[in-house]
Amino acid sequence: MTQISAKRQFVSVPSITGERTDGKLFGHQDKLERLPVPELEDTVAKYLRSLEPLLSESELANSKAAAKQFLESPISKTLQERLKAKAADPKVPNWLEDWWNEIAYLGYRDPVVPFVSYFFTFKDDKLRKKQTKRAAAIIRAALQFRRQLVTGELEPEAMKKQPICSYSYKYMFNACRIPKKPSDIVETYDPYANEYITVVRNNQFFSLPITRGSGAGQEYLSADELEAQLDIIKAKADSNLGVPVGVLTSDNRDNWADNRQKLIDANPKNAELLAEIERSAFLVALDSTSPVTRDELSRACWHGDGHNRFYDKPCQFIVFENGKAGFMGEHSMMDGTPTCRLSDYVAGQTLNNKVDLGVSSSGALPEPKALNFVGNSEVLKATKDAAVRFQGLIDGHDLKVLAYEGYGKTQMTKRYGYSPDAFVQMVIQLGYYKLYGRSDPTYEAATTRKFAHGRTETCRTVSNDSLAFVKTMESPTATVQDKVGAFRQAIKSHLAYMAECVEGRGVDRHILGLKLLLKPDEEKPSFFTDPALSRSCHWNLSTSQLSSEYFDGYGWSEVVPDGYGLAYMIKKDSFQVNVVCANNNQYNRNAEHLRHCLKEAASDIRSVLEAELLSREVKPKL
Incomplete structure (x- = not known):
């Protein structure tokens, strides 16, 4: 890191209290793209796919019917055009910004x-x-x-x-x-x-x-x-x-x-x-x-x-x-x-x-x-x-830290050949499944800062492939090849969804924008009142990664009363997960139990990947 002199250098710069477009840090600001508005049909299709591992067949059929009705209704086109108009307004750097700051933070009491x-x-x-x-x-x-x-x-x-x-x-x-x-x-x-x-x-x-x-x-x-x-x-x-x-x-x-x-x-x-x-x-x-x-x-x-x-x-x-x-x-x-x-x-x-x-x-x-x-x-x-x-x-809260020293970023990438972030996301999915026998809605923060005034989009971790992976890992009859194949496919699906989110083409922020543009005197479409919508964004697992070799911890709380906050760091030779939850008995949440299951999941995945390497008789280079 560059050494900086302690001597105070007074230079003429625009006030930092306003919008700046000067210097290295701010000089690119006026060249950034604006947050896009995804195509409505694409968002709805992606949303329905995200419901598949969470709903029964009858529930999914109801959600598909509500989505179809919404897409065919005039109000869907009206809301989409309103959102596009806001996004095109030159006075609005980012169509989501004012809503998000208010709903997620400043209006939160x-x-x-x-x-x-x-x-x-x-x-x-x-x-x-x-x-x-x-x-x-x-x-x-x-x-x-x-x-x-x-x-x-x-x-x-x-x-x-x-x-x-x-x-x-x-x-x-x-x-x-x-x-x-x-x-x-x-x-x-x-x-x-x-x-x-x-x-x-x-x-x-x-x-x-x-x-x-x-x-x-x-x-x-x-x-x-x-x-x-x-x-x-x-x-x-x-x-x-x-x-x-x-x-x-x-x-x-x-x-x-x-x-x-x-x-x-x-x-x-x-x-x-x-x-x-x-x-x-x-x-x-x-x-x-x-x-x-x-x-x-x-x-x-x-x-x-x-x-x-x-x-x-x-x-x-x-x-x-x-x-x-x-x-x-x-x-x-x-x-x-x-x-x-x-x-x-x-x-x-x-x-x-x-x-x-x-x-x-x-x-x-x-x-x-x-x-x-x-x-x-x-x-x-x-x-x-x-x-x-x-x-x-x-x-009323528990906090436990899993400091897993069995492997870290180096082994995940160089030995096993996987994205470290997606790797730990699957550790979390498997650990949760071990404890509760199901997959529940999972939020991972995806940055949208490639866009002007960008913040985050929701990466929905639970997919058909992630559910198949955890079930395969817990199956007594699945082979090593079955487990590795399921793991690889779950990683691939997760990376694809994350890439969409980073490009501003996620599900949750788009749907939020459409809902907020509905006027008080307009009838609310059943798409917005479908219980599956609120259920699918009830984040039982709220997750995010920030990493530094100089840190020994990182964390925050759960975002719903019956949920967990899972902040994780991936270091060169280890990774850590900070597990937080409410400690009342109403929701059957236990930070120590989840920490134990996450550790077990991390070791199970390592055992499977090592067995697969051994079966190929490959001596990998570290």
């Missing part, structure tokens, strides 16, 4: 933790076991990344060597989600006017400037200076009690909107203190706990204690008392790929000791500013009530 936000855990830094030393190095690396982003020097991400959309990067730093009724908003702020970060320790917030000097001579603080400032924050926070404002951000969004106003009404200065957190570059949480196991560290980064966070910040780096560390991301305006890139950079720079630690100045620095909120009885009651609700939610 349940707490963002545990239901929306996601986390990465970092590998241990053996050079920096002291909490504030590691935090200082992480801050330095994050500031180097931020500088490249702000100036536009950062290279854009690419797919097949073609740059993909960088628009969401504007929400990475100096941004914040703000609770509002009936729908939240997201604000972005001028990075040059807000050169500071927020640090939280013992539920208390501090504003920490990240530069010294002024004008063209302004430089980032060195790692030693940052460490000293963080030590001051720890000493101050651990000797005082403050209003635990952070826990309010853990609540239902409407509750948080109400309580935010109560906090502002309690004292006029509270509004400016909130704004200071919201405008900051990013947040660093110095936790007083010392998680040890993967499960403990994952839970600590996923949600923590509910107090020592500000869950509305898009980027929060978390460093624990024993030096372990991780990242939490607020999901509303950024999917995981940009923050995975940020976190991979930060972890890689620090763990490889490549981070530019800077040079300290001889001059004294002003102490970090304590953000001393003023509460009243109403605010304090709100924090206590929010804390009770948060703990109830967290206690």
Whole structure:
């Protein structure tokens, strides 16, 4: 990775709060394709095929009849033309964007933790076991990344060597989600006017400037200076009690909107203190706990204690008392790929000791500013009530990490010859089938960032071929050749569907767009009310992959009460699956049981593939 000087370079660039088309990162933005509207007949045919492994013959016949009636009706053509018109509107960069941001995120009222936000855990830094030393190095690396982003020097991400959309990067730093009724908003702020970060320790917030000097001579603080400032924050926070404002951000969004106003009404200065957190570059949480196991560290980064966070910040780096560390991301305006890139950079720079630690100045620095909120009885009651609700939610969830060291990306590709992502998707299908004896709707996130303002499409993992594969694997009479053939065909089908999704030709976003364009006075077609439609997108398994050799975990929650959240990483010689579910007995969900079955599935597939290799008497090259 390229070394970046710590010296602040002030250059004239367009405000990052607007649409940018300059520099390496944003220079391709006006050349990106627009998200297409698939042909209606193609989408319906693909949708019906996706129902086949999930429905009985009679249910499937009913769904086909509803689909046929819809395609033959005038309303289907009307809705399709409306959608095409929106897609062609030059003022609309992406026909899905406003709907998706509202429905999936900003209009969603349940707490963002545990239901929306996601986390990465970092590998241990053996050079920096002291909490504030590691935090200082992480801050330095994050500031180097931020500088490249702000100036536009950062290279854009690419797919097949073609740059993909960088628009969401504007929400990475100096941004914040703000609770509002009936729908939240997201604000972005001028990075040059807000050169500071927020640090939280013992539920208390501090504003920490990240530069010294002024004008063209302004430089980032060195790692030693940052460490000293963080030590001051720890000493101050651990000797005082403050209003635990952070826990309010853990609540239902409407509750948080109400309580935010109560906090502002309690004292006029509270509004400016909130704004200071919201405008900051990013947040660093110095936790007083010392998680040890993967499960403990994952839970600590996923949600923590509910107090020592500000869950509305898009980027929060978390460093624990024993030096372990991780990242939490607020999901509303950024999917995981940009923050995975940020976190991979930060972890890689620090763990490889490549981070530019800077040079300290001889001059004294002003102490970090304590953000001393003023509460009243109403605010304090709100924090206590929010804390009770948060703990109830967290206690109602299980998290288990499968760290499978039997093989990884190298063996999947070079020894066995399969796509690693599709490979792990079939491990998940087999593990779930082992536990429940059936296949249920499975979501895999497929990026659509090759298009302007693109986000994701749903890759429907369950297919006739995936169902045949899991049944064949569990059959006592199937041969090795039968199993390998079924596995190969399931992989092929999955890759084909994923390729369609990446090209903007999936099923779910298109159908959503059509439904949303139906006017209130228009009769709803039976195609939209067919129980199979809601059943097929009731994601019992919600899955996604983000990978880094520098991470030791990645995860988020289930998306339906009777479902699992399965975030997975595929490393060179291993892979991990983070298994999350609600732990009540109503739905028969058990994270430990699924972890066990996933491990068994991974080993079963390895045994079959090794047996097939042995039968061919081929000595493969690694």
